[in-house]
């Protein structure tokens with residue numbers, strides 16, 4: 001895991017000219033480099049550089065990834081393959097815990113989307129004045145996250161308090177995303193999180209977001225919908241989410257809130 005972190009740091013430390021060709025305001029671009037969450041709509045700028053790229057299936061996307069540093073494709077390719085396999089195992093366990101077949105939607109999951117988000121938060125001279133990333137939940141089924149130091153905070157259901165996530169060397173964190181909340185018909189909730197910055201250290205995180213293919217719809221599992229538990233969410237796709245964030249201020253409304261069905 002150190003290798004992939006090193007390759008990412010080398011990428012962010014390249015002179016700007018080497019990265020600018022990847023800058024885009026189009027959230028549908030398979031590879032994007034930039035700062036802040038969404039250049040077009042954000043009102044506040046955040047203390048973050050990012051590189052995002054599609055990663056599954058690898059053979060379809062890897063040639064579009066940065067060619068500098070030269071080790072990037074190989075190191076990130078290995079990491080992306082490993083996280084994709086790990087996410088399949090995690091989903092099996094989660095499905096079992098919901099009473100679903102562990103192989104539920106297996107084919108679609110194997111062919112699913114994987115978006116690798118590499119975040120770099122430089123040390124910030126006035127950390128109390130900035131955020132690395134504003135509160136949000138991830139839109140996929142699960143996110144597998146590697147962090148190099150503390151900074152991530154999660155909000156526990158119904159509580160207003162932010163809880164810092166401790167840094168454990170080499171540990172991977174797993175978030176449930178909006179698509180898991182939808183699939184489980186609300187049995188599991190996606191976790192709201194944010195990133196604070198610090199004055200001393202640069203922080204790097206690698207978030208691997210997993211869901212179905214971009215245009216595939218995901219809705220509550222039929223097995224989890226019954227008279228006592230009516231369908232609580234409309235179905236949606238990753239493409240719908242991307243359309244939503246390019247047209248709306250995500251600080252105002254979470255995408256998942258637009259999908260909730262009010263049952264009497």
Ligand SMILES: O=C(O)CCC(=O)C(=O)O
Pocket residue numbers: 117119133138145147151152193195204205207
């Ligand atoms: O930097 C982190 O720890 C979290 C990043 C994150 O939330 C994201 O990329 O969606």
Ligand SMILES: [Fe+2]
Pocket residue numbers: 136137138193207
């Ligand atoms: Fe996130």
